[in-house]
Amino acid sequence: MNAHPPGLDLARLAGHLQREGLTEGPLTAEMITGGKSNLTYVVRDGSGHSQGAGQSPARPGTFVVRRPPLGHVLATAHDMGREYRVMSALQDTPVPVPRTYHLCQDPDVIGAPFYVMEYVEGDQPPLTPRLAHGLVDVLAALHSIAPDDVGLGDFGRPDGFLERQVGRWKRQLDASRSRDVPGIDDLYVRLSQAIPGSGKAAIVHGDFKLGNTLIDGDGRVRAVLDWEMSTLGDPLTDFALFLLYGEFTTLDNGAPGEVPDTGELASHYAEASGRDLSRLGWYVGLACFKLAVIAEGIHFRYTQGLTVGDGFAEIGEQVAPLVARGLREV
Template identity: 70%
Template sequence: MPAHIETGPPGLDLDRLRDRLARHGLAEGPLAAEVIHGGKSNLTYLVRDGGRRFVVRRPPLGHVLATAHDMGREYRVMTALRDTGVPVPRTYHLCEDPDVVGAPFYVMEYVEGGQPPATPAIEADLVDVLARLHDVDPAAVGLADFGRPEGFLERQVKRWKRQLDASRSRDLPDIDHLFARLAGAVPKTQRHAIVHGDFKLGNTLIAGGQVRAVLDWEMSTLGDPLTDLALFLLYGDFAALDIAEPGEAGEHMPSAGLAGRYARGTGLDISRLGWYVALACFKLAVISEGIHFRYTQGLTVGDGFDEIGEHVAPLVTHGLQALESLED
C-alpha cells in the first residue's frame, strides 16, 4: 500500500479524512476507500486504515435539495436507537464541517451482512423490526424533538411536491393529478412514532436469515408509522411494476399478509392503507425524478442511474390505482 494517498473515490479526499479521523482516534496511517454501490442517493464508502474497516457516508456530489441528505439526522437517530430492539450500526463520528471532504459526513461501524433475495421469512422479520421501531418511545431515547408529528401527512404531501418542482426537467402531467388527489383526502394519524422514511430490504443488512442492521436513515423523523409500512409493501410490489432492483427480487409474502402481521403487532387500523401506498408512490416517483435530473446533469456516481427516470410513470399509475381501490 502506498505510504501516501492524495485522493480517493469521487467525493472523498482521503488525506483530509485521515487527518480528521486521526484527531479523534478513529484511524491510523494511510487510508484506502471504495464506493459501496447499490444506493442512488447519499454516497457510501468502505474505508480501511490497514487494520480496521468502517463506513463513511456523505451527500451526493451535486443538486442537493433543502432538507434532503441530512447527515446529522442519520447520525442522531442511529445513535439514539443503539440500545433498543432496532438493529442499527454503531456510530463513531459526525463531521459537519464541509471543508473536510466537501460536505458533512459521518462514520459508522461496518456490519457484516448482505442483501439476499426476498423470502417470506425475511419479510416477516422485516415487518417485525418495523413494528419494534414504531413501538420505541421517542422521548425515552432522546428524540422527542426529532420532528413535528402534528400535521405530518399534510406536510409530506406538500414537501414532495416542492421536491418535484425543484427537479422538474420534463413533462409529467399525471404526477400532478396524483398530488391533487392525495392532498384532498389526507387521513387522520393514529399514532406518532419514529419513522424510517425509506424502509425496505435494500436498506438493511441480512445475515443468517435475520436483519442485522437497518441503514439509510436520511429521511427519518417523527410521524405516521403507516407511511413506513406502505412504502415497504410498495417495494415488494416492484416486480409487478417491472421496476424491481436487487433486493426486491425473490419470493414475496403477499402484501395483505404482511400488512396483517404488522397490524396485529402494532394494533393499528390499516383500512386506509391505500392512501398511504399512493403517497409512497408519489414519494418514490419524486425521488426517481430527482435522481434522473442529477443523472442528466452528470452528477451521479456509480451504475444504474440511466434507467431510474423510467420508474416514474409506473409509480404514478400505481398510486392512482391505490386511491381508486379505496373508492370501490
C-alpha cells in the first residue's frame, strides 16, 4: 500500500469521504490498473471493516476509487458519472456489478471527478472455452434487460447509434493522431459506406472482455467492471468486440489463454440473445477500428510520458494488425 499513489491525494480524499460518512481516519491505497484507461485504486481506511459482495455497510473499510487517467483526456471519454449511474442501475439484475457508494463530480477534491465502489474479490484466470461461454451468457443477459426497467431509458440515443459510433471513433482518431497509420482512413470509409440497420436497442457495455471482469474460483463471473463506454445502442457492437479481444489478447488485460472458437461463441450468443448475426463481419470491422483508435490514443499518451505503470510500449504495435483485420471484414 502506498501513502502517495500517483493521481490520488489521500489526505484530501480522506477528508472528503469522512465528511460523507464513508471512512474513518487516514487512508492507504494501492493502484490496481496502470492508466491505459481510468485509474483504479484499492483504498483502506484502517478501521478493520470489510465487506463481501452484495453487502453495503455505512463504512466499507476497504473499497475501490476510480478516476480519469492523467494527462491527455478526450472530452467524450472517462465520464465518471456515466460509469457510476449504469452500475447503480444494474444492482440486483442478472448482471453482476460492484455496489456503488459515492460519486464526486468536484475536481477540486483530488484533481478530477471520481467515484467509490465495492471491493469485490476475484481473479482474471486464463480464458477457456467454458469461461468464454459464461461471459457470453452475461453479455446476453445484459442485452436482455429493458433499459426503462432499470431507469436507463434516457441513457443514450439508439437511433443512429452505428452512424455516430463510426463518426465518434473517427473524431477520436483525429484528436490522437501522432503518426501515419496506413489503411485506417480506408477502413473508416468502408465502414461509413456499409452501415447495417440495427435491431432492438439494448444497454451496451462498450468494452466487454475478460480483463474487465472478476472471476471466482469456480469460473463464474463475480463482477463486470469498467463501464465508461456504456450507453444504449446496438448490442452486436459488444459481442463483436468481445470476439476480437479473443484474437488480440495483448489488448485484453486479462490473463492469456485458449482462443475460443468464434463460430461456437456466435451460435451460443445467437441462441441466448435471439439476435440476427448475418452482418457480424461489419461489426467486427467496427470493433477493429475502435480498438485501433483506442490503441493509438494510448500510444499517443505513452509517447508523451503521460501513462502510469507498465505494458504501454507494445500497445502501438497492435494498431496495424487491427486495421488489416478490419479491412478483411468490411
